[in-house]
Amino acid sequence: MSRVRTRFAPSPTGRMHVGNLRTALYAYLIAKHEDGDFMLRIEDTDQERFVEGALDIIYHTLEETGLVHDEGPDKDGGVGPYVQSERNASGLYLKYAKQLIEQGDAYYCFCDKERLATLKSSVSEDGGTEIVVYDKHCLGLSREEVEANLEAGKPYVIRFNMPTEGTTTFQDDIYGEITVPNEELEDLILIKSDGYPTYNFANVIDDHLMGITHVVRGNEYLSSAPKYNKIYEAFGWEIPTYVHCPLITDENHKKLSKRCGHSSYEDLIDQGFLTEAVVNYVALLGWCPPGNQEIFSLEELVKEFDYRHMSKSPAVFDIVKLRWMNGEYFKAMGEERFYQMAEPYIREIVTRDCDLRKIAGLVRTRIEVFPDIREQIDFFEELPEYDTSMYCHKKMKTNEEKSLEVLTEVLPLLEAQEDYSNDALFAVLKKYVDEKGYKTGFVMWPVRTAVSGKQNTPGGATEIMEILGKEESLQRIKRGIELLKGNL
Numbered sequence: 001m002s003r004v005r006t007r008f009a010p011s012p013t014g015r016m017h018v019g020n021l022r023t024a025l026y027a028y029l030i031a032k033h034e035d036g037d038f039m040l041r042i043e044d045t046d047q048e049r050f051v052e053g054a055l056d057i058i059y060h061t062l063e064e065t066g067l068v069h070d071e072g073p074d075k076d077g078g079v080g081p082y083v084q085s086e087r088n089a090s091g092l093y094l095k096y097a098k099q100l101i102e103q104g105d106a107y108y109c110f111c112d113k114e115r116l117a118t119l120k121s122s123v124s125e126d127g128g129t130e131i132v133v134y135d136k137h138c139l140g141l142s143r144e145e146v147e148a149n150l151e152a153g154k155p156y157v158i159r160f161n162m163p164t165e166g167t168t169t170f171q172d173d174i175y176g177e178i179t180v181p182n183e184e185l186e187d188l189i190l191i192k193s194d195g196y197p198t199y200n201f202a203n204v205i206d207d208h209l210m211g212i213t214h215v216v217r218g219n220e221y222l223s224s225a226p227k228y229n230k231i232y233e234a235f236g237w238e239i240p241t242y243v244h245c246p247l248i249t250d251e252n253h254k255k256l257s258k259r260c261g262h263s264s265y266e267d268l269i270d271q272g273f274l275t276e277a278v279v280n281y282v283a284l285l286g287w288c289p290p291g292n293q294e295i296f297s298l299e300e301l302v303k304e305f306d307y308r309h310m311s312k313s314p315a316v317f318d319i320v321k322l323r324w325m326n327g328e329y330f331k332a333m334g335e336e337r338f339y340q341m342a343e344p345y346i347r348e349i350v351t352r353d354c355d356l357r358k359i360a361g362l363v364r365t366r367i368e369v370f371p372d373i374r375e376q377i378d379f380f381e382e383l384p385e386y387d388t389s390m391y392c393h394k395k396m397k398t399n400e401e402k403s404l405e406v407l408t409e410v411l412p413l414l415e416a417q418e419d420y421s422n423d424a425l426f427a428v429l430k431k432y433v434d435e436k437g438y439k440t441g442f443v444m445w446p447v448r449t450a451v452s453g454k455q456n457t458p459g460g461a462t463e464i465m466e467i468l469g470k471e472e473s474l475q476r477i478k479r480g481i482e483l484l485k486g487n488l
Contacts, residue, residue, distance in 0.1 A: 007041050106158055
């Protein structure tokens with residue numbers, strides 16, 4: 001078996017869509033699983049869709065996700081250039097298109113827009129969707145007519161001459177054997193009127209010349225495979241292995257689009273997801289690993305990935321599942337790294353002087369994405385307005401009257417306490433609990449309510465007090481006493 005070579009060939013048209021990231025990831029995993037080569041090629045033949053800065057996004061995303069390419073525009077492996085516009089400038093694609101013309105497998109087409117418009121036909125009941133099926137009009141032009149048109153500078157495209165009878169069968173490693181009637185294969189444009197190759201043609205030429213063995217792409221290109229194969233056959237070239245990935249849908253089973261808010265890698269990072277969690281989750285959008293393991297490092301994915309275990313069915317992008325997975329990554333993350341990443345989010349909320357590292361330590365195992373931090377810690381900055389009914393807790397057997405009694409009795413103990421570390425504060429309150437014969441929660445609930453003003457907090461009463469410090473903690477407990485007195 002020849003050395004496995006795959007490629008990721010994005011167009012620089014903006015942010016990297018989740019589907020494109022999955023294509024890059026699967027191409028990388030297929031290559032690396034077999035100790036092969038992963039190549040980056042930039043497909044910029046569609047100059048109208050080119051977006052300034054998009055190239056930087058491609059490089060940045062691949063670097064962040066760890067999908068390091070072995071060859072590319074910045075790493076010449078001997079089959080470059082790796083940018084299609086540069087390859088086109090050398091006349092490469094036109095040379096091969098003219099070869100097909102000489103063979104009788106392609107032809108010049110001089111039809112103008114007006115004539116092509118007459119070939120439109122509706123393919124939907126409401127007439128809203130129209131297609132142009134070319135009728136091979138220019139195929140019948142004599143050599144003299146073609147040369148006269150070229151001499152006169154008449155605009156043209158070069159089309160591939162598809163067969164109109166019989167069938168074409170091809171093999172996809174996911175979807176199996178697929179047969180299509182040749183009458184459905186329109187005469188593809190190979191070279192556009194601007195001199196640039198079409199995506200379809202450039203792909204075939206480049207994949208062959210670069211020795212690509214496995215072509216990974218979305219299943220929306222499944223219907224194009226027989227057309228590509230006809231071009232391969234016309235040149236007498238070996239057809240690569242096709243790996244068509246299933247569609248990715250949103251939770252409503254619609255194609256994942258920008259409107260859903262999480263269609264690109266950058267969207268997800270902006271929303272507070274970790275790169276490694278995104279990569280892990282994207283790997284599972286269509287691939288079924290053996291066993292029950294769901295959390296994979298990139299190294300583990302390389303070892304375990306077998307594209308033959310991919311699904312044919314659409315993969316649903318479940319943001320709830322991704323949030324859960326991201327939370328698992330937080331839990332496994334080292335404290336220092338988490339703090340470095342969480343600090344900007346904490347500083348957005350907490351401006352007063354307190355130990356931000358301890359706040360980070362409280363929230364690390366309690367959040368799923370970084371923005372969750374805000375609602376978890378806002379009380380550290382300022383005690384919120386709250387209703388004294390929060391002091392009532394059936395399980396803790398507390399009510400407003402009993403809570404007032406507890407807070408009143410522990411206040412002087414806390415005023416006398418100098419050491420406001422978590423352990424020391426817990427020891428003081430535990431001593432009070434034991435002396436009174438109370439349950440721990442009976443005391444801790446009203447204290448925590450008083451210092452936080454919230455029912456749910458990322459830490460217990462003494463952890464919160466340690467961060468707040470003595471002065472602020474006592475002020476909040478006194479405020480709680482005032483509120484309870486005013487309500488009884």
